Amino acid sequence: MKYENLIIEKREYVLLKQLLQLSGYYGDNVFKSSVKHLRDELLSARVCDEDQMPGDVIRFNSFVSVASDGGWKKRFQLVLPNESDIKQDKISILTPMGAAVMGYAAGDSLMWEFPTGPRSLTIEEVEQDVKI
Numbered sequence: 001m002k003y004e005n006l007i008i009e010k011r012e013y014v015l016l017k018q019l020l021q022l023s024g025y026y027g028d029n030v031f032k033s034s035v036k037h038l039r040d041e042l043l044s045a046r047v048c049d050e051d052q053m054p055g056d057v058i059r060f061n062s063f064v065s066v067a068s069d070g071g072w073k074k075r076f077q078l079v080l081p082n083e084s085d086i087k088q089d090k091i092s093i094l095t096p097m098g099a100a101v102m103g104y105a106a107g108d109s110l111m112w113e114f115p116t117g118p119r120s121l122t123i124e125e126v127e128q129d130v131k132i
Contacts (some may be wrong), residue, residue: 006045006103007057013047015060019081021096022117034096041075045103056106056126060093064101065125068112072119077129078102 008016020039058064058078076089078101084092089101091098100112108125110117 003046003054003057003092003105006041007105008042008045008047009050009053009059010047011050012060013042013045015080016093017042020043034099035094038099038102041103042125053103055128058101058104058123058126059128061129063127063129065126066101066121067124068122072092074123075125 002004014107016038017107020035020042038060051069061077061079063075063077064107067073074089076097077101078093079090080096081094084090084095093099093102100110100121101123104110104123106123109122
């Protein structure tokens with residue numbers, strides 16, 4: 001990991017904690033596992049003011065390019081649940097993919113649970129479009 005802990009902006013941290021509290025009622029086990037993992041990572045996250053946020057850290061509305069160890073690539077925008085639209089590559093922060101990448105930075109690698117099993121993902125690029 002490029003930074004020692006996840007990094008998250010203060011207002012986004014508060015909003016994400018609220019969203020995670022509301023999300024505990026879903027029945028899907030992969031979803032529950034992803035949300036629990038993100039919730040656990042937030043316990044040690046570095047919470048920053050807006051002007052302290054590194055430009056390469058994934059946050060709400062960031063455009064993210066990822067690649068898997070199997071050659072699969074995807075570019076998407078990480079959005080709030082009410083803005084999610086798979087056809088426009090807008091993925092909710094509360095999906096397993098969204099929860100997996102939040103707070104990571106370009107160049108980081110992480111494990112993600114696909115329906116076919118865990119795979120290593122590398123974050124290739126992060127572009128910001130922050131507006132919450």
